[in-house]
Amino acid sequence: MQEKYLPTEIEHAAQARWTASQTYRARDDSDRPKYYCLSMFPYPSGRLHMGHVRNYTIGDVLARYHAMRGFNVMQPMGWDAFGLPAENAAIANNVPPAAWTYANIDHMRTQLKALGFAIDWSRELATCKPDYYRWEQWLFTRLFEKGVIYKKMATVNWDPVDQTVLANEQVIDGRGWRSGALVEKRDIPMYFFRITQYADELLSGLDNLPGWPERVKTMQANWIGKSVGVRLAFKIPAAGVKATPHPSPLTPDDLLWVFTTRADTLMGVTFVAVAAEHPLATRAAESNPELAAFIAECKQGSVAEADMATMEKKGMDTGFKVTHPLTGESIPVWVGNYVLMSYGEGAVMAVPAHDERDFGFAQKYGLPIKQVIGVEGETFSLDAWQEWYADKARGCGVNSGKYDGLGYEAAVDAIAADLAALNLGEKKTQFRLRDWGISRQRYWGCPIPIVHCEVCGDVPVPAGQLPVVLPEDVVPDGSGNPLNKRADFVNCACPTCGKPARRETDTMDTFVESSWYYARYACPDFDGGMLDARADQWLPVDQYIGGIEHAILHLLYARFFHKLMRDEGLVSSDEPFVNLLTQGMVIADTYYRESADGKKTWFNPADVETRDGVAALKADGQPVVVGGTEKMAKSKNNGVDPQALIDQYGADTARLFTMFAAPPEQSLEWSDAGVEGAHRFLKRLWKLAFEHVQGGTVAAFAGGELPDAAKTLRRQLHQTIHKVGDDIERRKQFNTAIAAVMELMNALAKLEGDDVTTRSVRQEVLEAAVAMLAPIVPHIGEALYAELKPDAVMAWPTVDEAALVQEEIELMLQVNGKLRGQIRVAAAATREAVEAAALASEVAQKYLEGKPPKKVVVVPGRLVNIVV
């Protein structure tokens, strides 16, 4: 055995062995129970970052642990290969996104292999390959024919200078990131998945996911946002709408519909607010230039909800009046910049007395505020908003005529019934969740398989003509979708009538690819359809691991897609992921410089050094701005490159440190400190094994009498085996598992003696410790086990219950809840005996001063608390 721990040598040897013997190939024909362990696939951004290392090490630990426990493990890997960064790179470097992406994949695959993950590389897939997206297009056409996919107008960010649609991320302070132009909202036609049709099932299905973190289920439930409310109408009187020369969708017979969850406050409505795009607003603006200007202003800015919610609430009176459905009152109609046309009805009723946003709006514009809910003992004031104004639980009706005195539910029921009788409203269940718009006006994505024919309309591409292949020799220039300029792509024949037609040039949201890749891993080579029978053999995924930032969108879309595939007969399960582990962010400092036009250039932490509290770029020594600690991301260029770590210390050290630095679910602030400590531990482990092996072979302890020190060490060993198994399997907390083995190694180093019995205990401890660490540090684990026990198959150690037995235990002694001492009692001592021993102790005597105790609390195995 080598005396020195040489990570590079043993890691290369181990990886070569695994590749040669296809060690991690998942068998489709095994009779062992399956364990499908899946980590979220990476976007091929160029190089791995620490977030990837963390994510895939967690998955690898679980995969290897289960393999040791006898499961037929599948751990696949692939590439979420379509997306915006490839187009940005293309613009910056004049490289086709395809070439850039494939080069990145090659590099990152090499990096993943160097980390020694137990991945079945035979199942690798890339979503930008036609043999993958072909089936996505096929499913699209099926769903289009079923009506699950439909077309409607939707609002996007429009850059008027670059003549292109912008992602929310590309809108910075209301301006285009490249052009700096003020961004406008523009309505364009898009294809939508009818996810709202599955809203109820997506919500109730959360109850069948005990293996998911509560916080993720809560976030999804809130996102779906099921609420029972009332859809009701205000009448538009004849006098309210003037005749106009050109046709308008509005007539005096029309009704202005709104949805509200607070129908109990209907008697307090003092105005109605409509979106800038609402027909009523459009009509009013025809004869009101000031209003037209305001509407134009509303159409500026980004479409992101965070922007909509934080911007200043503005409005303007349209001059129109509508009629209150119950009171017949005349209610003014305002345009509000915070009302979204694509949300519900594009109009809201405003009750300033009981809605905080309406309250602020009414105060700003001097609109009336009418209290219609009261809480006993509270006084209503127009000056300041009080929490209780919106309290459903405590309030009941006031100033509401026949509805006075009714609580929330009774009032809603009564009002809904009266509206129904007038044919002006009904109870309705509504979801916050909106249908999923998947059209992207971008090149580097999966083409939407639709042909636009002047005669036949939107025609889905027939299965036999799929895939619609994306040309890979394109270099986008940042102004619109280059596919529009590719005649060879655009021009085609209508599949139905054969006449010349135009191919759709929009591509799909990349969330579509990531919504079903987990299923394709079961049968990546199947060319006869989307999935074959192996999908049901492997699905659902037993353990899914990924970043908490995907808690809502990706995980909701994947759940939705699974149900779509189920309803197509492709899979039989209802949910794709049984257990979910949401790893925390890997965060790191950010550094940037801002140019005169407000554009920020971000610098990698590796290129920045801090001296005397001032951060400066190593390259030019000039200062950079410290931008705070944020999740490692391409956009902020604060990813830490793990390659340097691997080169210097080896993959096992990188893996060990990542697992040791923080528990998986917490965010992990990256710092170079501590890596050294992890490496030191591996060297120490190697040395302990080396020194033991030098003494010659010995079988692990198999029974018999032991001296106290060895007996205590054995007890600690078996306590550790119990803890490590529990930490990995149930708690999924690896830092404490590693700490427990470190403690065990510290204790082993202190065990003295070279007799056969002592050495047999040492052998037992080392075998078990190496096996327990092997899922985390597999290369050194395999190397050491081969030295300790040549030619043996590494097995997960089992707990020897007999080794855990203790005759005497120590209990903490508290007086009035404060720790004052300890007592030793027999492990089997009764409660009475423990109490007596406690009271007899010197400490108790001191505090009791001869008086009897008020109370004695005995917590078995833990402590005694004497109250005096």
Added chain:
RNA sequence: GCCGGGAUGGCGGAAUCGGUAGACGCAGCGGAUUCAAAAUCCGCCGCUGGUAACAGUGUGGGGGUUCGAGUCCCCCUCCCGGCACCA
């Protein structure tokens, strides 16, 4: 703004069901080894007072429940994630 989460020594973190706060590691300090250094090994290490024994104090801030609270309840502050076109 809305939804979800977090805050514990100089630092990363532990305390799993309300029962010894600070395991394990990093940094630091002291010692051994060495011609010397690195590496390695041993010891100390929340804060305040004390030579010490020990006492007081301490888990973001304020209040509460309990024999006992880092853990449960109420209020507040700050930080992080998501907000539908970053992935």
